[in-house]
Amino acid sequence: MSRETISQSISVVHPISLSHGKNAEVWDTSGKRYIDFVGGIGVLNLGHCHPALVAAIREQATQLTHYAFNAAPHKPYLELMDRLTAFIPVGYPVSGMLTNSGAEAAENALKIVRGATGRTAVIAFDGAFHGRTLATLNLNGKVAPYKQKVGVLPGPVYHLPYPSADNGVTCAEALKAMDRLFSVEIDVDDVACFIIEPVQGEAGFLLLDSEFAQALRRFCDEKNILLIADEIQSGFGRTGQRFAFSRLGIEPDLILLGKSIAGGVPLGAVVGRKALMDNLPKGGLGGTYSGNPIACAAALATLDAMTDEQVHAWGARQEAAIVSRYQAWREQHLSPYLGRLTGVGAMRGIELAHADGTPAPKQLAQLLSLARDAGLLLMPSGKSRHIIRLLAPLTIEPAVLEEGLDILQACLKQLV
Template identity: 90%
Template sequence: MSHETISQSISIVHPISLSHGKNAEVWDTTGKRYIDFVGGIGVLNLGHCHAGVVEAIRDQATQLTHYAFNAVPHAPYIELMGRLTAFIPVTYPVSGMLTNSGAEAAENALKIVRGATGRTAVIAFDGAFHGRTLATLNLNGKVAPYKQKVGVLPGPVYHLPYPSADNGVTCAEALKAMERLFSVEIDVNDVACFIIEPVQGEGGFLALDSEFAQALRRFCDEHDILLIADEIQSGFGRTGQRFAFSRLGIEPDLILLGKSIAGGVPLGAVVGRKALMDNLPKGGLGGTYSGNPIACAAALATLDAMTDEHLHAWGAQQQHAIVSRYESWRAQGLPYLGRLTGVGAMRGIELANADGTPAPQQLAQLLGLARGAGLLLMPSGKSRHIIRLLAPLTIEPVVLEEGLDILEACLKQLD
């Protein structure tokens, strides 16, 4: 199938064309079956064509396909925001707005914190990924390929090391870097917010150090700085609980949502403290397609399926399967097998040389070998040397084991 009419600036990981999918399996246009460990890059926590989501989409499509909420409110938006704010595990009153994507949620969060604080500076972290729009590009903690050739970006934005047991950066090192930042680079009184992923996605599935998270929360409180948690990839059960920030023992002021919020239909949200969400003037937030009725219906069906009991069971099942197999591979001494990163069902497998340096060429080889054997994988990490495992949470145990069997066989073929 020709791609000549599609911008060549879009990078494609797997040169195939999909036809259809069911839960954790997809088929290409030639009829070949694949086990899907990509999940639309974290969008399909409930799998392809989840029955409840599909039914909700069909029902809504016969009633109202679209209305701009800021022109005339509609019931699906109102019902979803009530359900969604109740789903956020914090102690304060919550309100929010729906967006078309996670990046749009991040953009609106920047407007909200500017309005609330009167400040403009933002502190983000190395390895971060918050979107591809112009403002979110500057938040990303990686230049290539996202920031190349686009010129001066909106700011001011500063970056700190991301502390995690998965990358060897300690809490003390990150705090020392933060002390230097406010001593050398910027007045702390000019900072509007910190934005951080509780578990980095594009960065390699690195789990944030909880001691640092709590120190950061205290620092923000002391200096009237807002704390934004980007849960776009880590949210909606990926770590075995509703959102990953809960494992850190903190409550952020704003939370960015997207990806698995609506079972594959484009939708995002920014939610948080009601006083913050209400601080801009009337008309300061909104959008034509934001909170489309069909997307809202899909999100409501998604929330129906995401009970705490289900999320815990799904996360525990995947975590046990992945960790057990990884430990077996380590015992076998598989070549290029590095660290296992992340938490819950949000796991990365690093490919590294004997000296510990990244092995991106081997990961590129692995992608091709696995695809040929019927398994789709996704790279991550600064050097594109970490496999990120994003199989649907609902994957059947036998299909998960089949996928891990393929992964093991392909790891043994690396050279």
Template identity: 85%
Template sequence: MSHKTISQSISIVHPISLSQGRNAEVWDTDGKRYIDFVGGIGVLNLGHCHPAVVDAIREQATRLTHYAFNAAPHAPYIELMERLTAFIPVTYPVSGMLTNSGAEACENALKIARGATGRTAVIAFDGGFHGRTLATLNLNGKVAPYKQNVGVLPGPVYHLPYPSADNDVTCNDALKALERVFSVEIDINDVACFIVEPVQGEAGFLALDVTFAKHLRRLCDEHNILLIADEIQSGFGRTGQRFAFSRLGIEPDLILLGKSIAGGVPLGAVVGRKELLDTLPKGGLGGTYSGNPIACAAALATLDVMSDTQLQAWGEQQEAAIVGRHAAWQSKKLSPYLGRLTGVGAMRGIELLHPDGTPASAQLTQLLSLARNAGLLLMPSGRSRHIIRLLAPLTIEPAVLEEGLDILEACLQKLD
């Protein structure tokens, strides 16, 4: 599908044109129905056009469509920040700022880290993804396609192996690499922050090793380094909890938010320790559209729906269905390409591997097409684009979830 007026540097996964959606189902302009296991790449934890979110958008649009908060504060921004900071499961006083996106939240977190520490170096992780803006590009733990043809990137940035049971990198592997960085690459006293995804998204839903996370927290405390948790994809219930860092038994200093924060309306945030958010001078943070009233209203409606009980129930239901199906598929040797299940909670990936253990990237490409033709939209991930990323709305009806898994099962059997 070619769109002559749209940059050809934008990569399209599914060559269709969508016209409408309802919860976990979408329809294209030809009227064909699809079950959506993409969810706007993790944006629609509450599904397409959640009634509470739609009502909030409509009501707010009749009152105030926009005002720049740094010109004159408005009530939706104030109310959302009060609710949002209370929603963050940490023990310290929290404050924050709203942004237009997750990448913008990351950019502002880097500014905050520099201002608070007086240092510039950042340590990120292989396989990580933090955005497509110039500074966030250098944080990404993958060159192609993000860092190609753009020249020297802002830094300094150093990368470590990401330890996870899902990628066979151990805690000790990462600790040895960390020791090397500080002995060969950078003085520990020049490091402003570590930035890490509690569950990596783009890399294929890899869950961070708990022991390593606790070691990292202690290291940061000992050397006055900030720990930034990127919860842009893993947050707002994706793992069955409010945020994925809770399963690690640590508290980050700054937390990046986005994607499912506002039910599909563009919004992001950086939140964390109040003393850090107050470090930069007046005017150092802000933005014309950041915290738009309509986006704030959508986020408030989202928080109304996301009770702990509801998040846990949704997460457990979806996890049980995916884990159960995958185990059954493995038991009956459904496909020679079927690999392991990655991730935690309802944030799950399925590896496709050749019998020799190498990534089955071509088979995943084939699967995307087979599933789409059968009425199921899937999202690829992984360094070799060989992991199916399952991002169905948490609110998906059980029957629709089973229907989608039935389609996936049938398509996996057809891979060659």
């Protein structure tokens, strides 16, 4: 099969062609097996072809494959929104809407906050990633490759340092930068919202400083600014809880959902305070495919599997295995390029760096190739593409997880 018909502006990490998968394993068209630590970039928390999701998709496909909810509501959408809003761990009344993707959820959130506040300015964070659509590009916390050659972007958007123990930026430094922003760059009364990832994904799995998160929540309350939590990658059990914002001791006003919400079927959502979600005119929200019945059926099956007990057990098991291995590697001086372990729960990054702490992207590229040849798929992240992000399905069998870590260990040892 030729790839000449595919835009060369699409970047591909692994030059293989996959044919099928089961839980945490995939096979390419030549029959070679791989352990999947990419998980569709965080989409497959329940693994490839989870039996309950496959059954739900098949059953729904015999009843109703599509209807535009704006034209006539359908049962899967109605049932999912009831279940989904009850699944959000906040103390206020929740409503929401379904979208086709996480980026579309972010776009709609921007409309919602503009309608609710009458303001337009948005504060985002260095290292952020919120999508590849035109408005979300400006929210992203780095230029290359997302903002190159596309001209003026929708705004106004301003960026602050992202405080995390994983990147060395302190709460005090971030608050000082925020004070400067409102002293020099923009009137605080013009700000509609802050948008933040509780755990940054693209930046290398950086956990937000909880002191800053709580200070930001207080600041937003004082200034009548809305707080959006992007849980597209960190949600649905990835950190060992339903959503990562709960770890920080805050409740956002709006929450962006996507990726693992429907086990691989395209779906996203924006949910939050009912008064905010209801402020636009009739017809201001919606979409032809948003909340497709088959996607809704897959999401309902996902929620059935996401019990608190199960989510905690999956996260704790995977976290224990990764942390134990990493600590052993450090004690063994496995590789001179083995840097920090970032993230939380089963959302973990392993940094590759030189002895002086500078990023080692060349070694990460080597690691991707070595691991792939050995039967393990990995995903890069970080500003310099020097952090491995580990996104194995939460449902991965313990033996398969250990096998994957064995391969990673052997490949780390070979880096030069």
